[in-house]
Amino acid sequence: MLRNSLQLAVLSLCIGTFADRASAESGINLIVEGVRNEHRNILVLVFDNAAGFETLNYETVVDIAEIKAQSGSVRYTFGQLNEGPYAIFLFHDENGDDDLNTKGGRLLEGIGATGAPNRNDEPDFMGASVMPGNVTVRLHYDQ
Template identity: 30%
Template sequence: MKNQIKICGLVLSVLGCIALTQNAIAQNTGKINIEIEGLRNQQGEVCLNIFSGSRGFPSDSEKAVKKQCFPITKRPLTVTLGGLKYGSYAVSVYHDQNGDKKLNRDSLGIPAEGFGFSNNPFVGTAPAKYREALLIVAGESTNIKIMMKYSINS
């Protein structure tokens, strides 16, 4: 009988540890609250791509770990993307004024719609690099601001 009690106690301890471990793993996710400033107007929507590595950054949404578009209800616009495992990410955003779910460009390849990146890196003749837009999600909530950029001709 004593052995059965010891075994039951051991089993309950192991099950308790498993439950605590699973709970801790489930809590190792956070969200990014993104305030988007500098939108020219409320036409169309804002689309975001979140990347967990440089592969595909900034424009290949198929390689993004999260992607979502939001209607522009006010300016500045604040959106939240959750369920992100703790780690490093970079965010790219574009103002999809015509609703075609892509960043339109002119004949020279210059963006015809607004765009931006986490950390607001300087953008010259090439888009930002992943390392320039890198941010860390290590808690329940990470707050960032992205300033939209528009070309002179857009």
């Protein structure tokens, strides 16, 4: 009886270790919600430092992606990002000029960030920080 209990304890420990390792090795599984159309791409910037994120300095990103836009939601996996914390900023580049377009202070394209469930949220790196796993970011449009 003691032997069976010991075997179960070892098996449970092994399964828990494997599950932890599997989730840590999965990277960031990003889900972008609220995409309004299929025009062009969603540009995603992933930062691992406050200075880069808070100034949106693309030269300091740890990873970047360009995802084909689809109405509703899109998914992308950053499989190599397994440490964290990370902060993500993204925008829907509807005209394909690789720039976030505005007019009169209003956004012409959608934006989103981790830690920003509402359009006017502007989280700092700590407020936007996420660890590897499933991460959902909502796009916000002014028009």
